[in-house]
Amino acid sequence: MKILSLNQIKDADQYCIDNEDISSIELMERAARKCYDWIINFFDKKLKKVILLAGRGKNGGDGLSLAKMLSEHGIIVTIYELNISNNISKEFIFTKKKIIKYGIELKYINDGDPYPSFKNEGDCIIDAIFGIGLNRPINNPYWISFFHFINEKKFKYVISIDVPSGLFIEEKKDILYKRIIKSTHTLTFQVPKLPFFFPDYEDYIGKWFLLDIGWKEEYTHHMSVKNFFIDKKSIHSIYKKRKKFTHKGNYGHGLLIGGKYGMMGSMVLSAKACLRIGIGKLSVYVPSCGYQIIQTLIPEVIVVTDPKKYFISKIPTQNLSSVNTIGIGMGIGKNPETSFALETFLKKNKKKSLVIDADGINILSDRVELLSYLPEETILTPHYREFSRLYGTWINDYQKLDKIKEISIRYTIYIVLKGAHTVISTPDGELYFNSTGNPGMSTAGSGDVLTGIITGLLSQGYSPKESCLLGVYIHGLSGDLASMEKTEESIIAGDIIDYIGKSYQKIRK
Template identity: 60%
Template sequence: MKILSLNQIRKADQYCMDYESISSTQLMERAAKGCFDWIIHHHQYFKLKKIPFIVLAGNGNNGGDGLFLSKMLHLYGASVFVYEMNISNHFSNDFLIQKNKILEHKINLKTIHEGDQFPFFNQDSYLIDAIFGIGFNREMNPYWKSFFDYINETKFKAIISIDIPSGLFLEKKHENFEGIIKATHTLSFQAPKLCFLLPNYADYVGKWYLINIGWNNDFLNKIKTQNYYIDHQLVLSIYKKKKRRKFSHKGDYGHGTIIGGRFGMIGSVALASSASFRTGIGKLSVYIPSCGYQIIQSVLPEAIVHTDVKDNWISNIVISHNNINAIGIGVGMGVHPQTVYAVESFFLNLLKINKKIPIVIDADAINILSSQSKLLELLPKEAIITPHPKEFQRLFGSWKNDYEKLLILKKMSIKYKIFIVLKGAHSVISTPNGDQYFNSTGNTGMATAGSGDVLTGIIMSLLSQGYSSKESCIMGVYLHGLAGDIASKKLSKEAIIANDIIKNIGEAYLKIKV
């Protein structure tokens, strides 16, 4: 799913109106009807009869959405109080059309002017925020900032923002976050907004949902963008390319290698390896310090185990490249001086061999890269690194805001011709051509020890099976997050451990196939 700019959103709206021969008013009412349907679906009828709605409507088209929604709620039997926010003297035509309909139905309507005393709001109400739309990009004066703060401080049953929380910029960076409505739910039209996927904005967007307003798919397919939201349809299209054949054998599904572990951290290798098998790899070798031999043989009898000459850390990575289809390196490895030297030698040797072996680099291998920055130049093209934010910062420096972070992410993936999976809520994949993909699955319960090791094993397994680096990243983060979502529904977010993610990879596959 494409993430569009403001200009592209407006073009998509216009094309929809032209293609279907409908007016802007009709498109507005379609959008508001979608919001109404969402509210009805999420709140039973008897609750709508009992809980009042307060609608704050600006003078533009976003306010028009709110006014038509108000009329629908009123006709449905809900108690509705509408406040026209007279922030400017400019009124859109569609707003005026909807205002006349409100007056015709004698719905409670009051106007708030700048300088007015703030009205008393019933805390047992749902607040509908339809003040500003996606085109808002300016600072507000102190009165309206204070009014928005007053809204945020009032303990409503819920605050539902239409399309985007009022005061939030769609594209412009915020110097500060004063004067933004803190929504509990955001009902956005057709496509996700980039700011919804960034950590700095989470407290303002709340839970967000997409309302289909009928954009034309042929037009959307022609729009060029570098930002994408990973959805089921995209992952299914990737999965279908590697459908299993009846007369196949384990050799058809790849032979991968996990390199990592140190004394006290062999579990990281066990998690990554187990995730690899659950994701469908045919054969798996592990390279670990000698202290981990019995552990891996006991917990993962399917794996082929190779050990370093050192008991407690890796000192010299000795693997055969001839029959290996992909490599995962770094989990639980540590940064012992001999390990650092072993990793340096490993990357040098990769350059010398004729065979291109896909690789995913995680954890301490990333930490070694950050301390030995010259190694970045040695990474094979289309290598995958999977840092969490602190590891990413150690590698490439700090940033002032989320937009600058995305810019650094893009620059580094282009510069080194690698894929970077920046882990977190809505993990973002940056590609060597500058495209960025934001994940749609996952939950806070996955913020637990070993979750990253599981992701490394999943991605390495997909690489081994012949998926490209790009496909492995996209499908890997989606599958990982989906398995975590399934686990959270069974156990609760608080109870998830990394092994629970692994146990639900199979069920995640079944959901992808649907």
């Protein structure tokens, strides 16, 4: 799914109006109806009173239309019209006339007025002040203070229409958090907005939900974008169903390299995940102290050991002709001999597909010049701290994205930056944000599982891009399925592996 710019969203709205023989007001009412359906379903007859804050633009028109629908349903709605902008849309004027005629209580808040107490008017507030239409920061001290006042009231439910008011959907130099409504739920139209994927905005956006308002897909299909949302539809198109007359040779041979004394669990998790994702054959290369551990816990793999007992000192570069993909770095440590072994390996390996994780990335951070030795389309899978070691810190999430794109393009590699919405950066400057996963996956070993999954997919013949997209989606979906039975708090990395099979079942449907 494409993530559109502000102008592209406006163009898509207009295309819908021009080619569906509907007016902007009818499109507004369609959007309001989708919000109404979500709210009625969410509250399940428990909602009795609502406060609605309406600006005077199109978002305010959405809000007024929604207010009428809620009132017709028997919910008591108190509307506050905010005189916060001189721009008044025709949609707002049209719907306001309906509201007055219908008899819903309409109050006004002007610059300098005492703030309303909202006493007994409801514990749910609907924010329909600006939406995506805001093009400059709120500078009026009265309205800045009013937004702060709303946030301090700590309503149980704050539902924003399209985006929380005060939030820009495109980068601004100064991100003024105190001038944004803090939402518990955001009901956004048709496509996700880029800030929804940023940790910086988590407390303002809350949980967000996509509402389909019936855009014409043929128009957005031809739009050129660089940012995408990984959804089930896109993953289903990547997934390759197995043919009947196949054998293990059809699904690749992978090699995982890593582990040190006390950290062999990383290799166990990666190897198990690699097998569960469907690789045909898997070898592992570990220090000799890991031989019995691996052989006992994972009898399906071929175990090769390093001459050293407690750490890796040499990485094989010979006899790799049958190996399709190498995953390296899980629990490997940063012993000087290990670091030198990785450096030597990278300088000699020119062809084998690589997935590099954990201390493999940390070793690269100490020797950034080694990035130039990576084969094209190598995949790095850092978390935020590992990436900051590699390329320094960032001021905000926009700059973070610029940095991962810069590295991907410069070295022709993929970066899988792990997080709540894991983001994949491609060599051609595209960004893909994952839709699956939950906070319960913030547990030791979760990243090792992801590396095993991506290595296994790459070995099976998926392209590097497909392996990243399908890998992060299955990884997150497996965590989601695990959380449904075990709760987020109790998930461990091994649980994610256990649900890979069920994730495949979901993808096939």
